[in-house]
Amino acid sequence: MPRSVNHVASRAKRKRILKLTRGYFGARKNVWTVAKNTWEKGLTYAYRDRKNKKRTFRALWIQRINAAARQEGLSYSALMGKLAKAGIEINRKVLADLALNNPEAFKAIVAKVADK
Numbered sequence: 001m002p003r004s005v006n007h008v009a010s011r012a013k014r015k016r017i018l019k020l021t022r023g024y025f026g027a028r029k030n031v032w033t034v035a036k037n038t039w040e041k042g043l044t045y046a047y048r049d050r051k052n053k054k055r056t057f058r059a060l061w062i063q064r065i066n067a068a069a070r071q072e073g074l075s076y077s078a079l080m081g082k083l084a085k086a087g088i089e090i091n092r093k094v095l096a097d098l099a100l101n102n103p104e105a106f107k108a109i110v111a112k113v114a115d116k
Helices: 007-020 032-071 076-086 092-101 103-114
Strands: none
Touching: 007 032, 032 076, 032 092, 032 103, 076 103, 092 103
């Protein structure tokens, strides 16, 4: 008796992965083994870079806060220390957004902690 193989399902699986690799260069888009390896490697890059994205955004926020704080005569570390001492709990994302888009509010925060 011949072996029964669910060819419909295996072809569908290959088609699904080949559809995901559309737009890749050369054999990466149409050769099954190469496309599968490329797609799997892409998933590991995606996982890694979701973590790196948080790291790079935090670094950007710190640079923006530092630049705005230095215009007010403080360093980043001095500003963050004074914010903590004053009990003002504002995260770096919001602080950087204020420094960039609403400098008056940022100056008000700096003025509030500068005298402490």
